[in-house]
Amino acid sequence: MSRAVDALLRPRLMALAIGLAAPLASPALFAAEQSAVRAYDVPAGPLASTLNQIASQAGIALALDPALASGRTSAPVNGQYNGVGALQAALLGTGLQLQQGSAGSYSLVAVENNAIALPTTDINASLASVDGSAAAGYRAENVRNVGALGAMKLQDTPYSMSVVSQEFLKNTQTTSLDDVFKRNPATQLYGPRAAGYASAVAIRGFSGSGNMNIANDGLRFSNGADAGNFIEDTEQLEIITGLTGFLYGPATPGGLINYVLKRPTYERYNSVTLGNAGGDNYYLHGDFGGKIDEAGVFAYRLNVLTQDGETAIDLQKHRRQMISAALDWNVNDDLQIQFDASHRKNQMRGLSSYWFVPAGVERPDASSLKNDKLYSQKWSFSDNETDKAGVRANWRLNDTFTLRAAFAAQQYTDEFTYTGPTMVTATTYRQPIYAFAPIETEEKSGSLFLDAAFATGSLQHKMTVGYQGNTSRVKQYEDHIPYPSWQYQSPVGTVPIGEQPQVGKPGWSIGHGDQRLANSAESNNFLLGDIITFNEQWSTILGVTQTQIKSYTNEFVYAKAFNQPETETKYNKSKTSPNISIIYKPVHWLTTYVTYIEGLQSGSVAPSDALNAGQALAPQVSEQYEVGVKATVGETLLTLALFNIDKPNNYKNSQGFYVQDGRQENNGMEFSVTGKVTPELTVVGGVTLLDPKIKKGEIAANDGNAPTNVAKQLAKVYSEYEITEVPGLALTGGAYYTGKQYTDEANRTSLPSFTTFDAGARYKLRMDDSAVTFRVNVANLTNKQYWLNSFYLGDPRTLQFSAQLEF
Template sequence: MELKPIVIEVDRQKSNLTPVYPGGQVAAGAGLGILGNRGDLESPFSTRAFTSQLAQDQQARSLSDVMINDASVSQTFPRSSYRDVFRIRGFDYFTYNVLLDGMPGMLPKQRIVPQNFERFELLKGPDTFLNGVVVGSAVGGSINVVPKRAQDEPTRRLTLGYSSDAQPSISLDMGQRFGKDNAFGARTNLTFRDGDLAVDDQSERLGSATLGLDYQGDRLRLSADMGYQKSHTENPDWAFRLAPGANVPDAPDSTINLSQDWAGFDSKDYFVAVRGEYDISVVTTGYAKLGYAHTETEGTIAFPSNLQSNGDFSVGGTSFPSGGNHRYAEAGLKNHFDTGPVKHDLVVATSVWDLDLKAGFANLGIGGSSNIYAPVAFAGPASGSELTLDKIGKTTESRFTSVVVADTLGFADDRFLLTLGARSQRIVTKGYNATSGQQKSSYDETRLTPAIGAVWRVRPDISVYGNYAESLQQGPSAPAGTTNAGEVFAPVVSRQVEMGIKYDADKWAGQLAYFAIHEPTGITDAATNHYGLDGEQRNRGVELTLQGELRDDLRVLGGVTVYDAILTGSAGGMVDGNQPIGVPDWQAVLGLEQDIALVSGLSVSGRIIHTGEQYADAANMQKLPDWTRLDIGARYEIDRPDSNPIVLRASVENVLGLNYWSSASTGQVSGISRGAPRTFLISTSFDF
C-alpha cells in the first residue's frame, strides 16, 4: 500500500510549504509549531491553511475576512471597528496573539493586512504545547501567518481596489531571487488605502509595508522579516453593553453611524524578526529565532452601554490607550533517526517572550443618551483631555519561558504516527499602577503541559486521528468598565480531547471531528458589574469541513460546527447548565465558485454564512437571534501572451443588506456587536 509522503519540518522556507488543492484556495496541510509542517492526513490536530490567492480573490482587507471561511471561527467585535477579535471553537482569541511563522507578539496588534502573507493557518484546540503561552487565551485555537518569500520567477504585481462607500486602495507585490543558484531572495509588499467606509461618516486610512529576505544554502538557511503599519479610523463601532433585564432590541440599520464624530483611533506597529537553521549532520538540524516588535494605539471611544429594549443607550467618552514592546527568542534541535523499525522526529527547544505593556482607561466625563435607531450627537472632549500613552506608565511586565520536548514516532512504514511531548512553561507577571508606578499584583507560576497525538493511516486517502492537550494561559483581566477593571487573575489550565477522521481525494478533501474543551471561565456579574473567575466553560462540538475542487470547473470551501456548550461549577450553581455567552448552537459556512463555460476566464462565486441563536448574558435571559448572510462575487481573467492574466474582481458582502447582531462576548470585550453592512468591492491585478 503506497502512502503519500510525510512532511515533518520546522521553520522551512518557500520550497517546503504544503501543496495546494486545485483551485488554489486551501493547502493540504499546515504548520504545527515545534512539530513543523505536516500534511492533513499526517496531523493529529485539526488545521486549515488558507492561501494568499483566496485572500486576493475574496478581496480581503483584514485577517478576519479570511478566517470567517471556517465555521469554527467567528468575529466577536464589530467588523466596522478598528480591530479584530476572533472566537475559535467558542473561545476568544485576540489579534495580538497571531503568530508570525511561529513567533508570537510580532504582528500588528489591532488589524492584520492579508496582502503581506502567503498562508493563513488555523490550528483548532489549545496550542500551548505547540507554540507556548500567549497573552490572554488561545484555548479554542490559534492563527499563524506565513510571510511571502521570493519565488524562482520574479514577482511584479500591482493591485488597484475600491470599496464602498469611497475607499480606494493600492497594493504592490515585488519579489526576486538572485545570486548563485538563486540562493538569495527579497520580497516586499506595500499597501495603502484611504477613504470612507460603508458605515455613514466612518473612514479609515491605513498604510502597511513589509520586507522579507532569505538565503537558501545547502546546509544553512536564513530569513528576516520587517514590517511597519500605521492606521487611523474615524467613528469606529464598539460592542454595546445591554442593560440588566432588557430584551435584545432589533438590530439597527447596519450603515447608520452609532459612534460620535470625536471618536477615533490611531495605531502604529513595527517589527523585525530573524530566523536561521543549520544542518549540523544528516540527522540533526539546529535552529534559532529572534524578534522585536513595538505597538502603539491611542484613541477615544464613544462607549455604548445600558442598551434598553427600545434602543436607548448611554454614551460615555473614554480614552483607551495601549502599547508596549515584545521581545522573543527561541532555539532548538531537530533530530531524525531510527531505532530499529521505529522512526523518530525528535524536537528539543527553549523559548523566552518578554513583554512590557501599558494600557489605560479614563472616563472623560462627556456623553449622554442616544438611540440606535435615531442617534444623538454630543460635544467632544476638551482638547488635551484625552488619556495618551505618554501620560501613563508601564502597567504589565511579563516573561514567558519554556522548555519543550516532542517526539513523533513512526510505526509500520509510518502508517501509525504517535506524537508524545510536554512543555514546561513558566509565567512571571507583575502589574503596576499606571499613574504611580507602584506594583499592585504579581504571580509566578510553572506548569508542565503534556500532549499526545496519534494518526492511523487506514488507507492512503483516509486517516483517523486523536489528541489530548493541556493549555496553560495567563489569567484573565477584568475588562474596562467593570468595578474591578484591570484586576489580573492567576494562570489557569484548560484541557482538550479530540478525535476525528480525514479524507483526501487529491482534488478535494473533508474532515469530521469531535472535540471537548474545558476552561475555567470569567463572567461579569450583570447586577454588580464585577468581573471574576466563576466556574468552568465546557464546549463540546462536532465539526465537518469540505474544501477543494469537486470537478474541474467547481470549487467548494465550507463547513459546519455544532456546539454543546454549558457552564458548570458556578458560585451557588446560579448559571450551571446555561449556555456560555456568545456560543451559538451551530455555525455554518458554504462557499462555491463556478467557472462559466460559455465565457472563457469568467468565474462566479457565492458564500453563505450562518450563525445560530446565542446568549448575551450568563443567566440566558438575553438572546440574539440567528442570522444568515449572503456574499456574491465574480472574477474575470484576461489572457496576455507574454505574462500572467489581468484579473478583474467584483463582489458584494451582505448582498441583501441584512441588519443583524453578529455576536455577543464577555471578558476583555463585553457586549453585543452589530454585523457588517452591505459592502461593494472591486479590484484589478496585473503583472508588469
C-alpha cells in the same frame, strides 16, 4: 475532568476514530497527493545534502538513514516539480526510493535488485496544481508551522487545522481577518476591526477579545499585536482550533492564527492591485519579488500598500499604510538565513458602535436600526502604528541534525476614543465617551529547536528539543483617561434610536502625565517532542513541555482616577504539560487520530469594577481530548473532529471580587470540506455543532447554561464555478449561517440566528507574459440586518471590486 470520565473517554475516542475510518477505506476512492509545484535547478551532489535541501524547501519531513545515503550521489533535478516529485527525481539511479510513513513523514528504502518501483506520487508533477491555488480548489497540502514541530502535511497533523492560501485571500478580496472568520466554518466573528480593536472571534465555544492567540511564522505574540498584522503581505493563514500549548506555548483554549509571511521569489514576480474595499474606500497594493544576484544567493520580496476613504458605513473612514520587506540569504546548501522588517499604520475614524444593553432594558430589533449609519461620533478614532523586524535561520548540521532558530521584535502604539451607545429605554440611547491616552507596547519572541531524524531498529523518529519564549511590556500614562472630565458622559444626552446626531468633540487633555509600566509578562517554554513512525499505518506524536509564566500588573490608572490604592500583582508559576497523539492510516489517503493535549495560560486580570481591580489571577490549565478523521477524496480534503475541552471559569462573585472558580466544559463537532467537487466546482465550507456549558458559576441556577455570545451551530459554504465556455471566468458566492446566541448568563434572552449571502465573479485575462484579473463581490447581498452578537450590528451590503496586473 474526573478520572472516571477520563478512563471512559479515551478508549471510546480511539474506537470511534477507527470506526469512522473503516467505511471510507475503499480503494475506489484512492487519490494521489499533490504538493506545491515550483522550479528546481539542483545539480548532482551528495545525496543526503540534496534530499535535505529539497525537503527543507518543500516543508517535507524526511528521516534519512545515514547508512543508506552515505557515498551516493543524487541525480540533477531541473524543471517544475512538487516536493515529493523533486525528491523522487533526485533518487533516480541511486537504488533507493521514498517510503511514506503514517504521520506524513518520508524515509528511504532500498529497491530490490536496483529496480525502480512506481512512486505513490507522479515524479513529473509539472501539471500538478500549485498548493492552495484556485486550480487546486484552494486545498493546501502543507502547513508551514505546526508550532514547535515545524512543517507537516496538513492531512497528517493530529489537530484540527485549516490553511487559507494567498490565492484564496486574493480571490475573496480579503483585507482583514473579519472576512476570514466570516467564511471559516469553525470560527464566529465576535468583534469587527472597524470597532477599533484587533479582530476578535469565538472558537469552540470560547468567546471574547482575548480568546484568539496570534503567531507570526510560528512565533507567539499577544492578541493586541494583531492590530499590526496585514493580509496583504501574508502568504497563508494557518488556523488551529482548540488547545495549542504543546505547539506554541501558553495560550487560551479557543484557537490560534498563524500568519505566514510572504517569502522571496526566485523568479521575477510583479503584481499591482487597485481595489475598492466598500463605499469610497480604495487601496493600491504592490507585490514584487525576485533574485538579487544571478546565482540566487540573495532574493527579496517587497509589499507596499496605501488605502484611504469612507467605508460602506456613513461617516466612517479607514486608512492603512504598509511597507514590508523580506530577504533570503542562501549561505550554502545547508544554511539559509531569512530577514524581514515592516512599518504599518492602521487608522479608523468613526468607529463601529459597541452597543451596551443593561439588564432590564429591551434590546431593539436589528431591523429598527440602520446598519449603514454611525451610532457613534465621527471623531471617535483608533490609531495603531507598528514596527516589526525578524530573523530566522535553518541550518542542516549533518544527515541527522537540523537547527532552527528565530527571533522577532515589534513595538506598537495604540490610541483610541469611542462613544458606545448605551440603551436607556427600548427606544432611546446615550453615547458615553470612552477616551484613552496612547498605550505603548514592546514584544519580543524567539525560538531555538534542534531536530533529529534517525531510526532505532524499524522505528523512524523525528525528534525535536528546544525552547520558545516571549516577553511583553506595556506602558501607560497616569492620566490615561479624562476622569472626572468627559469620561463616561454623553455629548449628545439621551436621543431616540432613530436619530444619529453628530456634535463637536468636547475638550479634554490626557497623555501628558508620567508614563509608567502597567504590566509585563514573560513565558518560557521548554519542549521535547518525537514523531515516531512504526510502519505505514501507525505513528505517534509524544511530547512534554515545561512552561514558566511570569507576570507583573499594576492597575494605577483607575486607582488614581477613582482615588483608590494601587494594586500590584506578581506571580511566577511553572507547569509540566503533555501531548499524546496516536495516528492510524488504514490507507494512504485516509488519516485518523486521537490527541490529548493540555494548555497553560496566564491568569485573567480583575476588571476595573471588581473590588480586587487589577489583581492578576494565577495561571490556569485547560485539557482537551480530540478524535479526528482527514480524508483526501479525489481533489477534495474532508475533515471531521470531535472534541471535549475543560477549562477553569472566571467571574465576579456576589461579594464583588473577581475569582477563579468553577469550570467551563465544551463538547463539539467540526466538519469541513475543501477542494474541487467537480472539475468546474470548488467548495470551501463546513459545519460546527457545539454543546458549551458553564459549571459552578456565580449563580448555582445557571449551572449547565451556555456561555453568552456563542452560537451552537455554524454552517458556511463558499463556492466557485468555472464557466468552461469562457476560459478565465468564474462565478463566486457564499452562504453563512450563525445560530442563535444567548445574551445573558441565565439563558433567558437570545439573539435570533441569521444567514447572509455573497455573490460575485472573477475574470482572468492572459496576455503574453502578463495577466489581468478582475474581481467583484457583493457581501450581505440581501442587506440582512442582524445582531452579530450582544455588542455589534452586522455589516451592511457592501460592494467590493479590484483589478490586479501580474507581470
